[in-house]
Amino acid sequence: MSQASTPVILELKNLKRHFKVGGDKTLKAVDGLSFTLHQNEILGLVGESGCGKSTLGRTIVGLWDKTEGDVIYQGETLPVSYTSKDYKRFSREIQMIFQDPYSSLNPRMTIREIVAEGPMIHKLWKSSEIDVKVGSWLKLVGLAPDHMSRYPHEFSGGQRQRIGIARALALEPKVIVCDEPISALDVSVQAQVINLLGELKNKMGLTLIFIAHDLSMVRYVSDRMIVMYLGKMVEMGPSNEVFFRPQHPYTQSLIASNPMADPQFERDRVRTGMTGEIPSPINLSPGCRFAGRCPKATERCHQEEPKQTSVGKDHVVSCHLF
Amino acid sequence: MSRLLEVKNLTVEFDTYGGIVKAVRGVSFGVDKSKTLAIVGESGCGKSVTVQSIMGLIPMPPGRITGGSALMDGKEILGLPLSEANKVRGKRIGMIFQDPMTSLNPTMTVGNQIAETLRYHDGLSFKEGRKRAISILDQVQIPEAKARVDQYPFQFSGGMRQRVMIAMAIACNPELLIADEPTTALDVTVQSQILTLLNELRKERNMSIILITHDLGVVARMADEVAVMYAGQIVESGTVDQIFYQSAHPYTMGLKEAMPDRDESKTHKLKPIDGSPPDLFHPPVGCGYYARCPNARKVCEKTLPPLFDVETSEMPTSPGSHQSRCFFHHKDAAKLTTLPRDLYTRHTGVNA
Numbered sequence: 001m002s003q004a005s006t007p008v009i010l011e012l013k014n015l016k017r018h019f020k021v022g023g024d025k026t027l028k029a030v031d032g033l034s035f036t037l038h039q040n041e042i043l044g045l046v047g048e049s050g051c052g053k054s055t056l057g058r059t060i061v062g063l064w065d066k067t068e069g070d071v072i073y074q075g076e077t078l079p080v081s082y083t084s085k086d087y088k089r090f091s092r093e094i095q096m097i098f099q100d101p102y103s104s105l106n107p108r109m110t111i112r113e114i115v116a117e118g119p120m121i122h123k124l125w126k127s128s129e130i131d132v133k134v135g136s137w138l139k140l141v142g143l144a145p146d147h148m149s150r151y152p153h154e155f156s157g158g159q160r161q162r163i164g165i166a167r168a169l170a171l172e173p174k175v176i177v178c179d180e181p182i183s184a185l186d187v188s189v190q191a192q193v194i195n196l197l198g199e200l201k202n203k204m205g206l207t208l209i210f211i212a213h214d215l216s217m218v219r220y221v222s223d224r225m226i227v228m229y230l231g232k233m234v235e236m237g238p239s240n241e242v243f244f245r246p247q248h249p250y251t252q253s254l255i256a257s258n259p260m261a262d263p264q265f266e267r268d269r270v271r272t273g274m275t276g277e278i279p280s281p282i283n284l285s286p287g288c289r290f291a292g293r294c295p296k297a298t299e300r301c302h303q304e305e306p307k308q309t310s311v312g313k314d315h316v317v318s319c320h321l322f
Numbered sequence: 323m324s325r326l327l328e329v330k331n332l333t334v335e336f337d338t339y340g341g342i343v344k345a346v347r348g349v350s351f352g353v354d355k356s357k358t359l360a361i362v363g364e365s366g367c368g369k370s371v372t373v374q375s376i377m378g379l380i381p382m383p384p385g386r387i388t389g390g391s392a393l394m395d396g397k398e399i400l401g402l403p404l405s406e407a408n409k410v411r412g413k414r415i416g417m418i419f420q421d422p423m424t425s426l427n428p429t430m431t432v433g434n435q436i437a438e439t440l441r442y443h444d445g446l447s448f449k450e451g452r453k454r455a456i457s458i459l460d461q462v463q464i465p466e467a468k469a470r471v472d473q474y475p476f477q478f479s480g481g482m483r484q485r486v487m488i489a490m491a492i493a494c495n496p497e498l499l500i501a502d503e504p505t506t507a508l509d510v511t512v513q514s515q516i517l518t519l520l521n522e523l524r525k526e527r528n529m530s531i532i533l534i535t536h537d538l539g540v541v542a543r544m545a546d547e548v549a550v551m552y553a554g555q556i557v558e559s560g561t562v563d564q565i566f567y568q569s570a571h572p573y574t575m576g577l578k579e580a581m582p583d584r585d586e587s588k589t590h591k592l593k594p595i596d597g598s599p600p601d602l603f604h605p606p607v608g609c610g611y612y613a614r615c616p617n618a619r620k621v622c623e624k625t626l627p628p629l630f631d632v633e634t635s636e637m638p639t640s641p642g643s644h645q646s647r648c649f650f651h652h653k654d655a656a657k658l659t660t661l662p663r664d665l666y667t668r669h670t671g672v673n674a
């Protein structure tokens with residue numbers, strides 16, 4: 001499904017986020033990403049552990065300063081570095097659901113306090129309605145309202161994840177960066193959360209960046225999909241295209257490693273597997289970042305960085321093969 | 323085939339501000355030598371608590387094991403005094419935790435953490451321990467293990483940290499490896515490498531594995547046997563093929579239907595199971611799945627169904643190999659769409 005019919009809500013222009021590590025070394029966690037996000041769209045973001053997905057999310061919501069490049073939200077270029085005032089203003093619009101359900105919830109706050117904190121800061125709720133509001137958000141994410149008075153450590157991993165989701169949703173933001181929102185959940189609750197996000201998308205005009213490792217799920221829920229490798233985008237296109245007809249050798253090996261819920265299929269599968277370690281994002285060699293592990297790499301791939309090439313409608317790949 | 327671990331009727335509760343949570347309600351299962359048992363089920367249904375009880379890791383208070391036993395090679399391992407428990411934990415049973423940050427010490431190099439386990443259990447000297455640590459890191463495919471052994475956990479990427487945890491769990495050659503969501507934080511390529519490694523270790527060392535995961539793809543790839551849990555109980559168990567191709571319990575079927583389809587024309591909307599799991603403060607007296615079950619009958623509300631042998635025409639099964647906690651698998655109910663009155667009476671002693 002193409003989303004070109006709705007207006008652009010968020011645009012990234014050559015966005016970079018680098019970290020200084022060990023004195024004078026630079027770790028290029030996000031290294032020049034450009035894409036547009038249309039209102040009401042669900043954009044999937046996949047890639048190897050450590051490729052920069054969470055860093056990208058955190059930079060978009062202003063938790064990290066931008067090293068270079070711009071994030072433009074509804075025509076307004078967001079500050080390079082957020083003041084607390086900026087954060088207060090934009091967190092109402094752009095929220096993040098955090099990856100780690102263990103460390104992202106304050107252990108000294110009850111679930112009620114955690115979910116109500118944002119809306120109360122923004123004066124969206126009256127104190128008299130807190131119980132009702134928190135209860136209804138908890139219900140929406142599949143938790144019981146009477147969980148409200150309990151503390152995070154009393155919940156299982158998946159339950160904590162849903163508390164984090166309720167907290168982000170309670171602010172009724174316009175854009176949500178969902179960082180692995182479902183990986184700790186069982187498949188039925190996953191389905192519930194996915195449907196909930198889809199419903200809110202339609203009802204509240206929500207736009208979502210959806211980060212996950214489960215490729216079948218990302219394919220299923222998102223309109224477009226971006227594949228990242230070591231801080232760079234290697235492929236972007238309509239989800240069905242990227243999943244069923246992957247073009248970049250890295251995307252192809254990702255899809256080939258995706259486990260299928262079919263024992264016979266798994267027994268018969270010939271495992272090619274990817275060899276080699278993902279290189280460190282510090283001291284990167286020139287050329288394509290995937291060249292060292294790519295089965296199709298040529299001399300040129302080790303020397304020269306590939307440019308983005310169109311391989312179909314709305315479908316681009318950064319690879320010298322094209 | 324021989325049994326390594328036999329868990330019988332395990333029951334665990336927690337005291338909380340709101341009352342007593344009945345987290346595990348009579349769970350029984352067995353693990354054979356050199357085989358993998360996968361435990362799947364609803365988030366919060368008691369999977370982690372079950373394996374933590376076996377490891378003697380339930381915080382008491384607020385937790386309490388109120389019943390049951392866990393026999394390893396015929397010897398009770400529940401409720402051992404600390405000194406005895408420490409000989410089992412980390413030595414005979416290794417564990418990979420769901421929460422990676424609680425199991426690695428951030429202030430200690432990775433090599434020292436592994437060496438310490440080896441020193442404690444196998445009495446190795448510091449030097450020997452370090453040498454073994456390097457070779458184990460090598461085995462879990464940490465590149466440049468010699469250099470990496472002196473680094474701290476934060477200097478490793480998520481996937482490498484997960485492999486360090488696996489290295490620690492297998493350091494003492496355990497007979498049983500308990501892996502609670504070992505690959506949830508990993509992308510599919512690293513996940514695939516780790517699953518291959520676990521399978522190799524299982525075969526090479528005759529190690530058994532209890533694998534907890536929500537990813538049915540991982541279950542399909544790894545498991546010999548599968549136990550499906552719901553609301554603190556096992557509702558279905560069988561071989562991996564039985565669970566995937568002859569799913570019997572309505573909850574298992576619901577799980578399968580909730581998965582994303584591979585069909586290109588299908589997108590966006592999924593089919594979750596309606597309703598929510600029961601309150602474990604006041605667990606239902608009957609079937610835990612009653613309130614959400616599309617086939618529920620009156621008997622299901624009042625009476626807890628026992629585990630019935632599932633009989634399917636396609637695949638003959640031996641008794642106990644494929645079981646379902648559902649009245650529809652009572653042998654007299656096999657092909658019925660409604661449960662007859664006499665069956666209700668037989669099970670409840672109540673006239674319907």
Ligand SMILES: Nc1ncnc2c1ncn2[C@@H]1O[C@H](COP(=O)(O)OP(=O)(O)OP(=O)(O)O)[C@@H](O)[C@H]1O
Pocket residue numbers: 019021027029047048049050051052053054055056099281479480481507509
């Ligand atoms: N605060 C930091 N200081 C230094 N390096 C960092 C910091 N945060 C992240 N990094 C590095 O940036 C890179 C990208 O990390 P990021 O967490 O964005 O990866 P990710 O794609 O979200 O991975 P995962 O799938 O494991 O969550 C990694 O190499 C990581 O080690």
Ligand SMILES: Nc1ncnc2c1ncn2[C@@H]1O[C@H](COP(=O)(O)OP(=O)(O)OP(=O)(O)O)[C@@H](O)[C@H]1O
Pocket residue numbers: 153154155156157158159184186336337338343345363364365366367368369370371372381384420602
């Ligand atoms: N320390 C504790 N105090 C109170 N309740 C607890 C505690 N630990 C676990 N519980 C409760 O016990 C139940 C089972 O939790 P457990 O962690 O075993 O779930 P799980 O099946 O592993 O779920 P997940 O798939 O989400 O990890 C949950 O309802 C949880 O709220």
Ligand SMILES: [Mg+2]
Pocket residue numbers: 053054055099179
């Ligand atoms: Mg991340």
Ligand SMILES: [Mg+2]
Pocket residue numbers: 156157369370371420502
């Ligand atoms: Mg758990």
